[in-house]
Amino acid sequence: MAKSRTDSRWVRRCLLCWLGPLLFVGLAPSLLGKAQEDEFGALGLLLMPLLGLTAASLLGMACSLAGCPFHLVLLIQVPAQVLIFFYASHDASHATLPSPPLRGGQGAVVPAVQPAQKLHPPALADANFKPSGQWDQSNFLQKTKTTIPQTMSVVLPCLNEPYAAKTVMSFCNRTPSEVLEEIIVVDDASVPPMEEKLKDIPSHCNLKVLRHKESLGLMIAKQTGGDAAKGTYIGFYDCHVAPAVGWHKETIEMLSKKERRLVVPMIGDLDMDKWDEKVHGALTAKCYINFNADFWWYDDESDFIPVISGGLVATTRKWWQDSGGFDPGMRGWGGENTDQSLRAWLCGGDILRAKSSRIAHMWRVDSDPRTLSKFKLHHHTDNLARVAAIWFGEFKDKFRDGTLDPSLNVTAATRRIQDLQCKPFVHFLHRFRTLYRGGGVLPDKVFHLQLKGTDQCMTKLSKGLGLAKCTAKTTHFHLANMLPHGFPHPDDFDSPQSESGHQVVCGGHSAASCALCPQGHGQEYCHMDCRWLFGNCVPREAASHAPLAPELRFSGLRLWNSIECLDRLDASGPILYFCDITGHNLNQQYIFDRRGVLHHGSGKCVTVDSANHIVAGACEGASQWEKIEMFVPAETTRYLESVKRAGLTDDMPDG
Incomplete structure (x- = not known):
């Protein structure tokens, strides 16, 4: 027991x-x-x-x-x-061991594309990766603190492009190997195939060529390249560009901070002979659209961009996959930039410019045959109409004066909008209200311009501006373009251009009035007590310091439902050109004085000659114009109502 x-x-x-x-x-x-x-x-x-x-x-x-x-x-x-x-x-x-990053692997190709053709197999990013999926632990022990590499896939859509090799080598030579995941050239059925032009590209450039059996257009080529990309980020660039050294740094830095983001580089002018950025060339990055989905360039101090120009932009691979890329119904070219931009802004993302990321671009110039396109597309859809049908919502009746085809099939694109829980178009307009309201794209008043004392109105003809009998079909105008500092007030032109009874100091001399200061020498003799304004020497403390009514806070004249404004005033009258919405282009600065005389920044005025032609002439005795049949346009009324209904306020981000 x-x-x-x-x-x-x-x-x-x-x-x-x-x-x-x-x-x-x-x-x-x-x-x-x-x-x-x-x-x-x-x-x-x-x-x-x-x-x-x-x-x-x-x-x-x-x-x-x-x-x-x-x-x-x-x-x-x-x-x-x-x-x-x-x-x-x-x-x-x-x-404990993470899966090794796969680099340089082949991606699935959409059915319309032949199997990927890799000219030179890219080197694996890490020699420790084994085909069997096993990992070399001895070297891994030295890398336990290594972060996931942030790599860039460069996608270049090309069709009969003579400069593809130069573009590929520019990215290869100016992108660090640890950053450059791959360069994907999407050959949109070039003749001869792009592979022949790229056969001498070194293997360290990690080049892949994907070829379409038939030419399907720019956005389909981009879609092919984006879907095949393996990098953390995807940069879409034209096949005739040259990046600057360090072009990737700020782009990647910005993309790393937000997944749903597009980043646009500063776009410079390409020196064709040196294949590099022109010295002292222009730089641009920002665009906006009107209600016809037309886009044009502008610039201001904000780094946020309403609409990308098209061919040069980078994003995260995650956002590319989640957003689906482009509208699958688009063919040809054009419109994909607006579709991609609105998807970013209305679906939780944004668009920024990277000021230190510079890429020189070859522009198409008729006078330089080297720049002309070498292709014709046989498949093309009305992509701008598709943009309006997909995104404009309650504003789509503004597209081309209400001629949008209601039978346009955009079901796949609108279903994606629902899946992404995107916001209505008014949120985009309100996000850039300084541009759309302050620049006059959403005008306060629209009117006809009638030649005083007649039944004739200013209207757009096949060439320039002319006169026609005032009818509902006569061109409508509205004030537009932002008000730059120092822009005159209508009352500035009411001062008599004669002696005022007291002396004024005009730099090194005196005169009885500011009007007498120039003594025939023009602006250089108008100083001190006076200032040069619209070709006139006027008192420095003139009425321009008085506050302007909201409807007068513009510096130009725009054709309604258009992207054109009155530009340079020639002897044959004002020419028309794309609006400089910020108001800094002196060619587009026009103002009505209290009598209805239309002054131009050159000092000349818009008048009518004896043959009834609109011309440039002296302001003394110039024709007078009346704004008739003024009304608040429907898009502005709708915008104000939609802003109120959506609860949008002025303390939200703007510009």
């Missing part, structure tokens, strides 16, 4: 000893996770096997002290030690 009680006691003591290693094994995953969080490095990898050995060794010591029979100690300790070591090692090797 005593022996039985003694046996039960040492059995219980032995069982308690054996419980210790089991606890270590149960805690293995959490202890291992803690090791990774604390960045133990190599110790984190070996922690569990060491703990298993320690536990098994303590088991043997404890069992001996507890008086367990020696044969039981061997029977338990040896198998337990082997099992614990195997379990802990197996757990560590499978639970």
Whole structure:
């Protein structure tokens, strides 16, 4: 009986000893996770096997002290030690190592595309990657603190492009190898194939060529390249550009801060001979659209961009995949830039320019045959109409005077909008209200311009502006373009251009009035008490300092439902050109004085000659114009109502 009680006691003591290693094994995953969080490095990898050995060794010591029979100690300790070591090692090797990043692999190609043709197999980013999927642990121990690489896939859509090789080599030479994931040239059925022109590209450029069987257009080519890209970020660029050294840095920095983002570089002029940016050339990046989905350039101090110009933009691969890229119904070219931009702004993203990321671009110039396109497309859709049908919502009746085809099938695109929970178009207009309201795209008043004392109105003809009988079809105008600093007030032109009865100081001389200061020398003799304004020397403290009514806070004259404004005033009258919405273009600065005389910044006025032609002439005795049949346009009324209905306020971001 005593022996039985003694046996039960040492059995219980032995069982308690054996419980210790089991606890270590149960805690293995959490202890291992803690090791990774604390960045133990190599110790984190070996922690569990060491703990298993320690536990098994303590088991043997404890069992001996507890008086367990020696044969039981061997029977338990040896198998337990082997099992614990195997379990802990197996757990560590499978639970702690991340999957290796795959670089340079081939991606799936859309059905319309032939299988990817890789001219030179790119080197693997990490020599530790094994085809079997196993990892070289010896080298991995040295990389436990390495972050996931932020790589860029450069996508170049090309069709019969003579400068593809130069463009590829520019990106290859000016992008660090650790950043350049790949250069993907999408050959949109060029003749001969682009592969022949790119056969000498070195293998370290990581070039891939994907070829379409037939030419499907720019956005389909971009879609093919974007879908095949493997980089963290995807840069879409034209096949005739040259990036500057360091072009990628700010672009990647901006993209790393927000997933749903597009980044546009500063776009410069390309020197065709040097294949580099022209010295002292112009730089641009920003565009906007009107209600016809036409886009044009502008610039201001904000780095936010309403609409990208088209061919030069980068985004995250995640956003490319989530957003779906472009409207799948588009063919040809044009419109994809607006579609992509509105998807960003209305679906939770934004668009920024990277001021230090510079890429020189070859512009199409009729006078330089080297720049002319070498292709014709056989597949083309009305992509701007598709943009309006997809995105304009309650404003789409403004598109081309209400001629949008209601049968246009945009079901796939609108379904994607619903999936992304995108906002209505008014949110885009309100986000850039300084531009759309302050620049006059959403005008306060629209009117006809009637030649005073006649039934004739200014209207757009096949060439320039002329006169026609005032009817509902006569061209409507409205004030537009922002008001730059120093722009005159209508009352500035009411001062009599004669002696005022007191002397004024005009720089190095005096005169009886500002009007007499120039003495035939023009602006250089108009200083001190006077200032040069619209070709006139006027008092410096003139009425221009009086506050302007909101409807007068514009510097130009725009054709309604158009992207054109009155530009340079020639002898044959004003020419028409794309509106400079910021108001800084002196050619587009026009103002009505209180009498209805239309002054131009050159000092001349818009008048009518004896042959009833609109011409430039002296302001003294110039024709007078009346704004007739003024009304608030429907788009402005709708905008104000939609803003109120959506709860949008003036303290929200603008511009």
